[in-house]
Amino acid sequence: MPDRARRIPEATVARLPVYLRSLAELLDEKESTVSSERLAEMAGVNAAKVRKDLSYLGSYGTRGVGYDVEYLLFQMSRELGLTHDWPVVIMGAGNLGQALANYGGFTERGFPVAALIDADPDKVGRQYHGVQVHHVDELPRLAEEKGIAIGIIATPASAAQAVADQLLEAGIRSILNFAPAVITVPPEASLRKVDLALELQILSFYQQHAPDPAR
Amino acid sequence: MPDRARRIPEATVARLPVYLRSLAELLDEKESTVSSERLAEMAGVNAAKVRKDLSYLGSYGTRGVGYDVEYLLFQMSRELGLTHDWPVVIMGAGNLGQALANYGGFTERGFPVAALIDADPDKVGRQYHGVQVHHVDELPRLAEEKGIAIGIIATPASAAQAVADQLLEAGIRSILNFAPAVITVPPEASLRKVDLALELQILSFYQQHAPDPAR
DNA sequence: TAGTGTGAATTTCTTCACAGCG
DNA sequence: CGCTGTGAAGAAATTCACACTA
Numbered sequence: 153m154p155d156r157a158r159r160i161p162e163a164t165v166a167r168l169p170v171y172l173r174s175l176a177e178l179l180d181e182k183e184s185t186v187s188s189e190r191l192a193e194m195a196g197v198n199a200a201k202v203r204k205d206l207s208y209l210g211s212y213g214t215r216g217v218g219y220d221v222e223y224l225l226f227q228m229s230r231e232l233g234l235t236h237d238w239p240v241v242i243m244g245a246g247n248l249g250q251a252l253a254n255y256g257g258f259t260e261r262g263f264p265v266a267a268l269i270d271a272d273p274d275k276v277g278r279q280y281h282g283v284q285v286h287h288v289d290e291l292p293r294l295a296e297e298k299g300i301a302i303g304i305i306a307t308p309a310s311a312a313q314a315v316a317d318q319l320l321e322a323g324i325r326s327i328l329n330f331a332p333a334v335i336t337v338p339p340e341a342s343l344r345k346v347d348l349a350l351e352l353q354i355l356s357f358y359q360q361h362a363p364d365p366a367r
Numbered sequence: 368m369p370d371r372a373r374r375i376p377e378a379t380v381a382r383l384p385v386y387l388r389s390l391a392e393l394l395d396e397k398e399s400t401v402s403s404e405r406l407a408e409m410a411g412v413n414a415a416k417v418r419k420d421l422s423y424l425g426s427y428g429t430r431g432v433g434y435d436v437e438y439l440l441f442q443m444s445r446e447l448g449l450t451h452d453w454p455v456v457i458m459g460a461g462n463l464g465q466a467l468a469n470y471g472g473f474t475e476r477g478f479p480v481a482a483l484i485d486a487d488p489d490k491v492g493r494q495y496h497g498v499q500v501h502h503v504d505e506l507p508r509l510a511e512e513k514g515i516a517i518g519i520i521a522t523p524a525s526a527a528q529a530v531a532d533q534l535l536e537a538g539i540r541s542i543l544n545f546a547p548a549v550i551t552v553p554p555e556a557s558l559r560k561v562d563l564a565l566e567l568q569i570l571s572f573y574q575q576h577a578p579d580p581a582r
Numbered sequence: 583t584a585g586t587g588t589g590a591a592t593t594t595c596t597t598c599a600c601a602g603c604g
Numbered sequence: 605c606g607c608t609g610t611g612a613a614g615a616a617a618t619t620c621a622c623a624c625t626a
Contacts (some may be wrong), residue, residue, distance in 0.1 A: 163617055169568040170549065187585065196549040199585095200619055207587055215586045215625045232568055233575025240567070251466035252563075257547065261564040262571075301574055302567060325577070326570040332472065334385065334411040342573040344566045348467075349476040351559045352455070352517060353384040353447055355541040358557040359516055360448025362540070378595060402607065414607095415597055422609055430603045430608045 160208045160231075167205055168232055170195045175225040187218040239266035241300045241324070243315045244307035245275045245285045248330055252306055254281040266298040288318060295322040302326040309333035316343075375423045375446075382420055383447055385410045390440040402433040454481035456515045456539070458530045459522035460490045460500045463545055467521055469496040481513040503533060510537040517541040524548035531558075 174194040178186055188206070192199040206212065206219070209231055213219045229235055240258065242249050245268045252258070253265050268285045270276060276287045286294060294300065303319040305312055305327060312331035319327055325341040332350070337343050389409035393401055403421070407414040421427065421434070424446055428434045444450055455473065457464045460483045467473070468480050483500045485491060491502045501509060509515065518534040520527055520542060527546035534542055540556040547565070552558050 161617070165572050166569055168572070169562075169565045172568070173547065174549075189585085194549065196551060198619075200621095201617095203586060204588080204618080211587070213586050216584045217626070218585065231572070231575075233571040234568065238567070238571055238574070247466070247469060251462070251469075254462060254466075255563070257564050258567065261567070263564070263567045302570055326574050328566050328570060332388065334389075334409065336411060340578065342570055342577075344570055346561055346563065346566060347384075348470070348561065349472050349478070350384045351543050351561060352453070352473065352476070352478045353387070353449065354381055355517055355543060355557055355559055356448040356453055357380050357383070357446070359453070359541045360446075362557075363555065376595070404607085413597075415599095416595095418608060419596080419610080426609070428608050431606045432604075433607070 164205045164208055167195070167197065167201075168228060170197075171202070171205070172225065172228050172232065172234075175221055175228065178221045179225060183221055185214075185218040186221050186224075188213075191219070234262055237262045237264055238302055239264050239298050239300045240302040240304055241265075241267045241269060241291070241294065241319075242283075242304045242306055243269050243319065244305065244311075245270035245272075245278070245280065246306065246308075249306035250280045252304060252330075253283045263302065266300050267294050269294075291318060292322040295324055300324060302328065305329045305331050305335075307331055379420045379423055382410065382412065382416075383443060385412075386417070386420070387440065387443050387447065387449075390436055390443065393436045394440060398436055400429075400433040401436055401439075403428075406434070449477055452477045452479055453517055454479050454513050454515045455517040455519055456480075456482045456484060456506070456509065456534075457498075457519045457521055458484050458534065459520065459526075460485035460487075460493070460495065461521065461523075464521035465495045467519060467545075468498045478517065481515050482509050484509075506533060507537040510539055515539060517543065520544045520546050520550075522546055 171191060174191055188199040188202040192202045195202065209227055212224050212227055240263050242252055242265060249268055253268055258265055265283050268280060268283050269288055269291055270285050271288050275285050278285045301324060303324045305315050307315050309331045312329060312333040313335045316327055316335045316337060320337065320341060327337060327341065327343050329335055329343060329345045332347050335343065386406060389406055403414040403417040407417045410417065424442055427439050427442055455478050457467055457480060464483055468483055473480055480498050483495060483498050484503055484506055485500050486503050490500050493500045516539060518539045520530050522530050524546045527544060527548040528550045531542055531550045531552060535552065535556060542552060542556065542558045544550055544558060544560045547562050
């Protein structure tokens, strides 16, 4: 266990990718250094938080100057494990699964879609955006062969837990769940969820409780 | 300002939709009451949290018995502002915008897609899944006429802030941002974000730091 | 001198534990 | 007696404020 002295708080981990994106922009603009203040503005947080967050990675700044963009970008990529690609598998070749396979953003950011999986024999063998649809039974083999470490659940809610179990069974312990269902995984696995309707419902709450109930 | 005595904490608001979904399931199964323990299990949290969260809505439980499923469902819907539909507009009729328009889950949960908006004249006038594409200039009129209160940003990152400003300009103060960019809105507006690649990067971090670095 | 790094203070969120009620 | 509702304790996250140094 890497129980390192300075474990990085969850809230910080969730912000690192935002900083990373900001740094990539700065590199594009040929900026060689950046202050916590500037980075905070770009990331939409405050400067104290940036400094605290970055301090968990190590002392990579220079007092009176700021942070070296390229060096910080490298250190952060390393910490996030983004120095190599992570092939992903998408479970469910329905509307959402197809859309995700079709979405270039994953591959572009180092998460190539290695396979789509569906239980429907009619879909198996097809291709979407160059990604082959396989049967569930192939999952363990594919996971092994293609070194898949992350599974994306894009099935109906009713199938989500079973599909999560199949992923775990195949040795895939990082799961991103798009199905509107609560799924549980053992503590050694990681689970993130994206629930579109839920986000809208949260907005609805604040809309409902807005000072001036516009409309 | 509704500075009511018991403001509901943000963390609680974010969980209410999960409880709501669980309650809907229970209603389906003809369960008339539910304990905090059972609800906690369904929502993937612990019972103390459920009770604390529900207590912000009022004292809707019965000691020794639990919560009346139907009554709690109603009170929660009301609090979340889900007793009526909230028409939404999707900004950007590209891959993602089309996929979202095509995704039935929104309408089904009370967020009908009233319009797609795109700047590209070639796309204006088309329909996707029965949703008409309009030009940006039409936004203020559409917002007014259709009572749109929520805007979904599905444009490239480079356009996201400008599009957010257009939404605010049109009186739409609740925004769900899918573009991989930080956008800022005035304090009276609400903003939620969904960033797919970011979620994968967070998973990558934990994968990287996993006890047994499977693969 | 400008801007980092970080203890300390503050706020927010979670969990505990039990009084109190149906 | 069982389960809610909630003060109080505890943990996590945020913000403050300033010593320190390149």
